[in-house]
Amino acid sequence: MNASHHPSDDLLVSYAAGSLDEPSSILIATHLSLCPVCRGVVAKAEGIGGELIEEIDPSDIGASALDAVLARLDEQEEFVSAAVETVDEGADDPVSIPRPLKDYLPGAIKSLPWRWLGPGVRYTAIHTEAKGPKVGLLRIAPGTKVPMHGHSGDEMTMVLAGGYTDATGNFQRGDVEAADDGLVHQPVADAGEECVCLVVTEGELQPTGMIAKVLQPFFRF
Numbered sequence: 001m002n003a004s005h006h007p008s009d010d011l012l013v014s015y016a017a018g019s020l021d022e023p024s025s026i027l028i029a030t031h032l033s034l035c036p037v038c039r040g041v042v043a044k045a046e047g048i049g050g051e052l053i054e055e056i057d058p059s060d061i062g063a064s065a066l067d068a069v070l071a072r073l074d075e076q077e078e079f080v081s082a083a084v085e086t087v088d089e090g091a092d093d094p095v096s097i098p099r100p101l102k103d104y105l106p107g108a109i110k111s112l113p114w115r116w117l118g119p120g121v122r123y124t125a126i127h128t129e130a131k132g133p134k135v136g137l138l139r140i141a142p143g144t145k146v147p148m149h150g151h152s153g154d155e156m157t158m159v160l161a162g163g164y165t166d167a168t169g170n171f172q173r174g175d176v177e178a179a180d181d182g183l184v185h186q187p188v189a190d191a192g193e194e195c196v197c198l199v200v201t202e203g204e205l206q207p208t209g210m211i212a213k214v215l216q217p218f219f220r221f
């Protein structure tokens with residue numbers, strides 16, 4: 001099944017240009033491995049980038065700078081095609097993890113060090129080199145209501161298994177939801193299957209309402 005919620009073109013073009021931070025790149029690369037539509041957008045962006053470079057007179061920028069840019073474009077292409085070809089069906093794992101994400105995980109989903117965050121919700125951080133947004137995985141038990149919360153920075157979520165629904169729609173495997181500091185939402189995991197999401201968070205999540213305030217520790221990833 002193809003994704004119906006996609007990252008913005010801005011994000012895809014930044015990814016193609018190699019200018020996204022590492023946590024966001026992991027999420028976008030994982031989405032690309034499941035989404036032919038966005039792979040098309042990225043390929044087009046890379047093509048345009050390549051054409052622009054071909055039009056530049058090499059004597060203007062020096063051969064080594066041009067080589068560096070061309071090498072960078074080749075790398076991006078290889079990365080995207082590697083991501084496409086190696087979706088791992090993971091026989092011993094209930095969740096099939098696309099290669100760009102699998103490379104960051106020390107083991108199978110169930111073997112990761114899951115931290116209890118609240119009733120029905122567990123989180124594990126994914127280690128990245130650079131400082132910046134945090135990236136991790138959330139497991140939400142079927143039917144669990146995640147407390148209403150806002151955001152002090154951007155948050156991106158991509159579903160890997162199961163699904164959830166909030167006021168903006170229903171999200172299934174491959175779907176991406178981007179929340180900025182204007183969105184207050186209360187995701188509810190679909191019944192019947194555990195929901196596993198990849199989450200990139202920039203600021204702290206901010207609980208709203210009485211009950212959520214009591215559950216404040218829940219939001220400290």
Ligand SMILES: [Zn+2]
Nearest residue numbers: 006035037038
């Ligand atoms: Zn897409």
